[in-house]
Amino acid sequence: MPTVVVQPQVAIPSELLDGLVSSNPHWWAQPVATVLAALIALAAARIAWRGVQAQIKTQRDLHAESHQAELRKQERADRVEAVLESVKMLQEAQIKLTELGLLRSRSAPTEELNKCGDEMLFLLGRVDVSQFRLDLVGAAAAKRVFIDVYEDLSNAYHLAMDTDSELDAVTAKVRRASDAVFFSRPVFIEELRSASADTSSR
DSSP: OOOOOOOOOOOOOHHHHHHHSOSOTTTTHHHHHHHHHHHHHHHHHHHHHHHHHHHHHHHHHHHHHHHHHHHHHHHHHHHHHHHHHHHHHHHHHHHHHHHHHHHHHTTOOHHHHHHHHHHHHHHHHHHHHHHHHHHHTTOHHHHHHHHHHHHHHHHHHHHHHOTTSOHHHHHHHHHHHHHHHHHTHHHHHHHHHHHHHHHHHO
16 A cells, blocks of 8 residues: 655745745845945045154154254354354454554563563453354354464464564564454355344255
């Protein structure tokens, strides 16, 4: 006798079937729109970040340029100050040397001569310091002339302090040193003009 197999029948309500099958044929549009919105937000954030970075770089560059401008301004000020101080030191030493020469010419007492000589030696020390300042600020032309003038002043001083030296020789040395100071002025003036030209060109 043949065997009969009975398959169980499951009844699925129509409401459930309607829920399983989307009624909207464009159901994928909402997730895609969400992803696109996220991508746009990321792109906007990246653009904003790059803008901020560019602004920071611009501010940094402006600060660096301003700092460099201040440094150049200070360097020019130091250069002008060094040149003016050097001129002043040379003039003071020249005046004191002239005074020393006059003391020798009238055979002043040794005490008075030594006092003036000490003052002259002190000024020569300050002149020597001015020479290093000219070197530091890069005033090469002024420094070269300054060294020559300093040598003339120093030689005249030592000759004037040597009581065994002839008066005519002392007078000649003092005059030469005074002339050296006078004729050095154009070089120092040119240094000042050069510093002013640097100021106007930057």
